[in-house]
Amino acid sequence: xxxxxxxxxxxxxxxxxxxxxxxxxxxxxxxxxxxxxxxxxxxxxxxxxxxxxxxxxxxxxxxxxxxxxxxxxxxxxxx
Amino acid sequence: xxxxxxxxxxxxxxxxxxxxxxxxxxxxxxxxxxxxxxxxxxxxxxxxxxxxxxxxxxxxxxxxxxxxxxxxxxxxxxxxxxxxxxxxxxxxxxxxxxxxxxxxxxxxxxxxxxxxxxxxxxxxxxxxxxxxxxxxxxxxxxxx
Numbered sequence: 001x002x003x004x005x006x007x008x009x010x011x012x013x014x015x016x017x018x019x020x021x022x023x024x025x026x027x028x029x030x031x032x033x034x035x036x037x038x039x040x041x042x043x044x045x046x047x048x049x050x051x052x053x054x055x056x057x058x059x060x061x062x063x064x065x066x067x068x069x070x071x072x073x074x075x076x077x078x079x
Numbered sequence: 080x081x082x083x084x085x086x087x088x089x090x091x092x093x094x095x096x097x098x099x100x101x102x103x104x105x106x107x108x109x110x111x112x113x114x115x116x117x118x119x120x121x122x123x124x125x126x127x128x129x130x131x132x133x134x135x136x137x138x139x140x141x142x143x144x145x146x147x148x149x150x151x152x153x154x155x156x157x158x159x160x161x162x163x164x165x166x167x168x169x170x171x172x173x174x175x176x177x178x179x180x181x182x183x184x185x186x187x188x189x190x191x192x193x194x195x196x197x198x199x200x201x202x203x204x205x206x207x208x209x210x211x212x213x214x215x216x217x218x219x220x221x222x223x
Protein backbone atom coordinates (compact mmCIF):
# COMPACT_ATOMS: atom_id res chain seq x y z
CA UNK A 1 0.00 0.00 0.00
CA UNK A 2 1.53 3.30 -1.09
CA UNK A 3 1.29 6.51 0.87
CA UNK A 4 0.79 9.68 -1.11
CA UNK A 5 0.64 13.36 -0.30
CA UNK A 6 -2.20 15.23 -1.96
CA UNK A 7 -3.38 18.82 -1.67
CA UNK A 8 -7.07 19.40 -1.01
CA UNK A 9 -9.08 22.52 -0.21
CA UNK A 10 -9.75 22.77 3.54
CA UNK A 11 -13.49 22.84 2.99
CA UNK A 12 -13.39 19.64 0.91
CA UNK A 13 -11.20 17.88 3.45
CA UNK A 14 -13.67 18.85 6.17
CA UNK A 15 -16.54 17.35 4.19
CA UNK A 16 -14.52 14.19 3.53
CA UNK A 17 -13.75 13.76 7.20
CA UNK A 18 -17.36 14.39 8.17
CA UNK A 19 -18.60 11.82 5.64
CA UNK A 20 -15.97 9.30 6.78
CA UNK A 21 -17.05 9.78 10.39
CA UNK A 22 -20.71 9.27 9.51
CA UNK A 23 -19.91 6.08 7.60
CA UNK A 24 -17.44 4.80 10.20
CA UNK A 25 -14.64 4.47 7.66
CA UNK A 26 -11.21 6.06 7.48
CA UNK A 27 -10.44 9.14 5.42
CA UNK A 28 -8.22 6.99 3.17
CA UNK A 29 -10.96 4.43 2.64
CA UNK A 30 -13.48 7.09 1.69
CA UNK A 31 -11.12 8.75 -0.77
CA UNK A 32 -10.15 5.36 -2.24
CA UNK A 33 -13.83 4.48 -2.73
CA UNK A 34 -14.50 7.81 -4.43
CA UNK A 35 -11.48 7.34 -6.70
CA UNK A 36 -12.59 3.81 -7.63
CA UNK A 37 -16.07 5.10 -8.46
CA UNK A 38 -14.64 7.85 -10.64
CA UNK A 39 -12.32 5.45 -12.44
CA UNK A 40 -15.23 3.09 -13.06
CA UNK A 41 -17.20 5.79 -14.83
CA UNK A 42 -17.77 5.19 -18.47
CA UNK A 43 -15.97 7.25 -21.09
CA UNK A 44 -18.57 10.01 -21.72
CA UNK A 45 -17.79 10.26 -25.44
CA UNK A 46 -18.03 6.50 -25.91
CA UNK A 47 -21.30 6.37 -24.00
CA UNK A 48 -22.77 9.25 -26.02
CA UNK A 49 -21.78 7.52 -29.25
CA UNK A 50 -23.31 4.22 -28.11
CA UNK A 51 -26.55 5.99 -27.18
CA UNK A 52 -26.68 7.74 -30.55
CA UNK A 53 -26.13 4.45 -32.40
CA UNK A 54 -28.79 2.75 -30.29
CA UNK A 55 -31.38 5.47 -30.93
CA UNK A 56 -30.68 5.25 -34.64
CA UNK A 57 -31.16 1.48 -34.68
CA UNK A 58 -34.48 1.74 -32.83
CA UNK A 59 -35.84 4.49 -35.11
CA UNK A 60 -37.09 1.95 -37.62
CA UNK A 61 -38.44 -0.46 -35.00
CA UNK A 62 -42.02 0.83 -35.19
CA UNK A 63 -44.48 1.35 -32.38
CA UNK A 64 -44.59 -0.90 -29.33
CA UNK A 65 -44.48 -0.78 -25.55
CA UNK A 66 -41.25 -2.35 -24.33
CA UNK A 67 -42.81 -3.59 -21.09
CA UNK A 68 -45.38 -5.57 -23.09
CA UNK A 69 -42.76 -7.22 -25.27
CA UNK A 70 -40.55 -8.10 -22.32
CA UNK A 71 -43.52 -9.44 -20.37
CA UNK A 72 -44.57 -11.56 -23.34
CA UNK A 73 -41.05 -12.90 -23.65
CA UNK A 74 -40.86 -13.85 -19.98
CA UNK A 75 -44.28 -15.45 -19.86
CA UNK A 76 -43.73 -17.34 -23.11
CA UNK A 77 -40.50 -18.95 -21.99
CA UNK A 78 -40.69 -22.77 -21.80
CA UNK A 79 -41.63 -24.08 -18.37
CA UNK B 80 -26.40 6.59 -6.16
CA UNK B 81 -26.76 3.30 -7.98
CA UNK B 82 -29.91 2.00 -9.64
CA UNK B 83 -30.64 -1.35 -11.21
CA UNK B 84 -32.37 -0.71 -14.52
CA UNK B 85 -34.62 -3.48 -15.81
CA UNK B 86 -35.00 -4.47 -19.47
CA UNK B 87 -38.26 -2.64 -20.19
CA UNK B 88 -36.71 0.66 -19.12
CA UNK B 89 -33.46 0.00 -20.97
CA UNK B 90 -35.38 -0.31 -24.24
CA UNK B 91 -37.20 2.97 -23.53
CA UNK B 92 -33.79 4.62 -23.34
CA UNK B 93 -33.60 4.27 -27.12
CA UNK B 94 -37.11 3.58 -28.40
CA UNK B 95 -39.97 6.11 -28.31
CA UNK B 96 -42.86 5.20 -30.61
CA UNK B 97 -45.73 3.72 -28.60
CA UNK B 98 -43.83 3.85 -25.31
CA UNK B 99 -45.06 5.22 -21.99
CA UNK B 100 -42.71 7.06 -19.61
CA UNK B 101 -40.12 7.80 -22.28
CA UNK B 102 -39.18 11.20 -20.83
CA UNK B 103 -38.74 9.67 -17.38
CA UNK B 104 -36.68 6.76 -18.68
CA UNK B 105 -34.49 9.17 -20.65
CA UNK B 106 -34.03 11.37 -17.58
CA UNK B 107 -32.55 8.35 -15.81
CA UNK B 108 -30.37 7.60 -18.83
CA UNK B 109 -29.19 11.20 -19.04
CA UNK B 110 -28.35 11.27 -15.32
CA UNK B 111 -26.35 8.08 -15.78
CA UNK B 112 -24.57 9.61 -18.77
CA UNK B 113 -23.69 12.70 -16.75
CA UNK B 114 -22.43 10.57 -13.88
CA UNK B 115 -25.13 11.84 -11.53
CA UNK B 116 -26.17 8.26 -10.92
CA UNK B 117 -24.84 4.83 -11.78
CA UNK B 118 -27.24 2.65 -13.75
CA UNK B 119 -26.33 -1.04 -13.57
CA UNK B 120 -27.75 -4.08 -15.25
CA UNK B 121 -27.60 -7.81 -14.59
CA UNK B 122 -26.56 -10.26 -17.28
CA UNK B 123 -30.19 -11.26 -17.79
CA UNK B 124 -30.71 -7.87 -19.46
CA UNK B 125 -28.55 -8.93 -22.40
CA UNK B 126 -30.57 -12.10 -22.94
CA UNK B 127 -33.89 -10.28 -22.61
CA UNK B 128 -32.97 -7.39 -24.89
CA UNK B 129 -31.41 -9.83 -27.34
CA UNK B 130 -34.51 -11.99 -27.36
CA UNK B 131 -36.86 -9.05 -27.93
CA UNK B 132 -34.73 -7.74 -30.79
CA UNK B 133 -34.23 -11.13 -32.40
CA UNK B 134 -37.66 -12.74 -32.03
CA UNK B 135 -40.19 -9.90 -31.58
CA UNK B 136 -38.59 -7.19 -33.69
CA UNK B 137 -36.75 -9.56 -36.03
CA UNK B 138 -33.57 -7.54 -36.19
CA UNK B 139 -30.61 -8.96 -38.05
CA UNK B 140 -28.06 -10.91 -36.05
CA UNK B 141 -25.53 -8.20 -36.71
CA UNK B 142 -27.79 -5.44 -35.38
CA UNK B 143 -28.66 -7.47 -32.28
CA UNK B 144 -25.00 -8.06 -31.53
CA UNK B 145 -24.14 -4.40 -32.14
CA UNK B 146 -26.95 -3.28 -29.85
CA UNK B 147 -25.80 -5.56 -27.04
CA UNK B 148 -22.24 -4.28 -27.44
CA UNK B 149 -23.56 -0.73 -27.13
CA UNK B 150 -25.58 -1.64 -24.06
CA UNK B 151 -22.41 -2.87 -22.38
CA UNK B 152 -20.61 0.29 -23.49
CA UNK B 153 -23.33 2.38 -21.86
CA UNK B 154 -23.91 0.42 -18.64
CA UNK B 155 -20.63 -1.39 -18.16
CA UNK B 156 -20.14 -5.11 -17.72
CA UNK B 157 -23.38 -6.58 -16.37
CA UNK B 158 -23.54 -7.97 -12.86
CA UNK B 159 -23.66 -11.74 -12.60
CA UNK B 160 -26.19 -13.35 -10.29
CA UNK B 161 -24.45 -14.76 -7.21
CA UNK B 162 -25.61 -17.98 -5.61
CA UNK B 163 -27.26 -16.20 -2.71
CA UNK B 164 -29.11 -13.96 -5.14
CA UNK B 165 -30.46 -16.97 -7.01
CA UNK B 166 -31.76 -18.44 -3.77
CA UNK B 167 -33.50 -15.17 -2.97
CA UNK B 168 -34.89 -15.03 -6.50
CA UNK B 169 -36.44 -18.44 -6.06
CA UNK B 170 -38.01 -17.31 -2.81
CA UNK B 171 -39.35 -14.05 -4.27
CA UNK B 172 -40.71 -15.81 -7.33
CA UNK B 173 -42.52 -18.31 -5.17
CA UNK B 174 -43.88 -15.70 -2.77
CA UNK B 175 -45.11 -13.27 -5.39
CA UNK B 176 -46.05 -15.67 -8.18
CA UNK B 177 -43.44 -14.24 -10.53
CA UNK B 178 -41.32 -15.85 -13.20
CA UNK B 179 -37.74 -16.54 -12.21
CA UNK B 180 -36.71 -13.84 -14.66
CA UNK B 181 -38.78 -11.23 -12.83
CA UNK B 182 -37.62 -12.47 -9.46
CA UNK B 183 -33.97 -12.40 -10.50
CA UNK B 184 -34.18 -8.66 -11.10
CA UNK B 185 -35.82 -8.07 -7.74
CA UNK B 186 -33.39 -10.32 -5.89
CA UNK B 187 -30.38 -8.61 -7.43
CA UNK B 188 -31.68 -5.19 -6.45
CA UNK B 189 -32.35 -6.33 -2.90
CA UNK B 190 -28.91 -7.93 -2.60
CA UNK B 191 -27.26 -4.74 -3.83
CA UNK B 192 -29.45 -2.58 -1.64
CA UNK B 193 -30.51 -0.42 -4.58
CA UNK B 194 -33.79 0.48 -6.23
CA UNK B 195 -34.99 -1.53 -9.21
CA UNK B 196 -36.43 0.68 -11.94
CA UNK B 197 -38.97 -1.11 -14.09
CA UNK B 198 -42.00 -0.49 -16.27
CA UNK B 199 -43.17 -4.06 -15.79
CA UNK B 200 -46.66 -4.24 -14.31
CA UNK B 201 -46.03 -7.45 -12.35
CA UNK B 202 -42.87 -6.20 -10.67
CA UNK B 203 -44.55 -2.89 -9.88
CA UNK B 204 -47.70 -4.57 -8.56
CA UNK B 205 -45.57 -6.74 -6.26
CA UNK B 206 -43.89 -3.55 -5.02
CA UNK B 207 -40.50 -4.98 -5.92
CA UNK B 208 -39.67 -2.14 -8.28
CA UNK B 209 -40.38 1.51 -8.83
CA UNK B 210 -41.51 3.08 -12.09
CA UNK B 211 -39.36 5.50 -14.07
CA UNK B 212 -41.82 8.23 -13.04
CA UNK B 213 -41.37 7.41 -9.35
CA UNK B 214 -37.60 7.31 -9.72
CA UNK B 215 -37.35 10.64 -11.50
CA UNK B 216 -39.60 12.26 -8.89
CA UNK B 217 -37.76 10.72 -5.94
CA UNK B 218 -34.36 11.74 -7.29
CA UNK B 219 -35.65 15.01 -8.77
CA UNK B 220 -34.14 14.21 -12.14
CA UNK B 221 -34.62 16.76 -14.88
CA UNK B 222 -36.65 15.72 -17.88
CA UNK B 223 -36.08 17.11 -21.36
